[in-house]
Amino acid sequence: MNFIGWIVIGGLLGWIASKVMNTDAQQGIILNVVVGIVGAFLGGLVIAPLLGTGTINDGDFSLGSLGVSFLGAVVLLAIANLVFRGRAR
Incomplete structure (x- = not known):
């Protein structure tokens, strides 16, 4: 599960x-899943240590x-x- x-x-x-x-x-369902999972990984590397929380990749589904x-x-x-269009929205 x-x-x-x-x-x-x-x-x-x-x-x-x-x-x-x-x-x-520009995105479909598959790319949304990939963005969510890779974003969770990046958030886990950078943001989670600063806040002292986990990510969904750790199996932690807290707020x-x-x-x-x-x-x-x-x-x-x-x-x-920024990389592909030259600007961040």
């Missing part, structure tokens, strides 16, 4: 991040870990926009 929850929550976080960053039109994973997904999309 943990793997399925990881995919579903990662997809939801990636979708919400793509809505916030206004990139949902703090969801926030860290969401912020990681938003940062990932901002970096992708």
Whole structure:
């Protein structure tokens, strides 16, 4: 169940991040899941140690870990926009 929850929550976080960053039109379901999971990984490396919380990749589905994973997904999309389009939205 943990793997399925990881995919579903990662997809939801990636979708919400793509809505916030206004990139949902270019992304599909698979890319939303990838953005959510990779964003959770990046958030776990950078943001989680600062806040003392886990991420969804750690199997922690608390409010703090969801926030860290969401912020990681938003940062990932901002970096992708900056690299591929030359501007962060």
